[in-house]
Amino acid sequence: MVSERIGLYIDKKGISYYAFENSINASRGAISKAVKENKSIGSSMLEQIMAVYTDLNPVWLLTGQGEMFVGNEEMLLNKNIETYQLKTDNAMEMQQIPLYDIEAVAGLVPLFQDSKSQEPIDHISIPHLPKCDGAVYVTGDSMYPLLKSGDIVLYKEIHDLKNEIFWGEMYLLSIDMSGEEYITVKYIQKSEQHGFVRLVSQNKHHQDKDVELGKIKALALVKASIRINAMH
Known part of the structure; x- marks a missing residue:
């Protein structure tokens, strides 16, 4: 079969x-x-x-x-690991980073609100990464070719949206779109509109979008990504 x-x-x-x-x-x-x-x-x-x-x-x-x-x-399997570190980050010798299924936990909001009660599907150990709170699989092509569907992103949760955004960095975020949760990975830049932020894609086929800061219900700074490649 x-x-x-x-x-x-x-x-x-x-x-x-x-x-x-x-x-x-x-x-x-x-x-x-x-x-x-x-x-x-x-x-x-x-x-x-x-x-x-x-x-x-x-x-x-x-x-x-x-x-x-x-x-x-x-086939030989190879894992590509990209890190996105800030100058203030301290690398950890080793950590067990939980890998979550976004669908099973019903989105980022409940995951970030009570991650301890959520059951991870696995754990990831990579030496010398900055502190990460968790990891999830990416879907969609908005950050292609930097990220593609099926890649894993490792993140650090942001709780103070007004004061802890580093402009131009890559974020995993949950946006309220007419009552529906929209989960995506984007660069966040300053918007010309007061009270808004600009979401920017790596994929040039996706247009930049200004969204109200209050519409962002969960936010995490992307610290690293993992892609598994198969080579002949």
């Missing part, structure tokens, strides 16, 4: 089902359930998988013939 081979591929890559589903814009559990229950996966989803994971041999995926990876070579 195709779903079984996708499960083998995910295991070989060493990534979680959550990260895999995020990277192909699939709903939570869509792939893991299909693999566990040996169910078929739609053609549009298969096309998305092959578009994102170009090292996956489509012949092997669809027929089981040949090798799992394109080029008939074993």
